[in-house]
Amino acid sequence: MIVLQVTEKHIKWRNTMDDNLSRLQSALIMGLSGTMALLLVAIIFDYPSVSRALLVGLLTTIVWYVFDPRLLANSG
Secondary structure: OHHHHHHHHHHHHHHHHHHHHHHHHHHHHHHHHHHHHHHHHHHHHOHHHHHHHHHHHHHHHHHHHHOOHHHHHHHO
């Protein structure tokens, strides 16, 4: 019985970790792709705004991780 409880806890923990890693991966992909696009625009049109582009990319990554669309879809 104890082994079964430990196994169930491990499975729940593993699923939680998989969800968190999936959220992080999706946030990094969105943030990095947004950052690359903003950097390209910044370099082409206005070079001094590169730091602003990096900041917006970082904020995009954080917001995408916190407000993951899959979580919002599942909660409603």
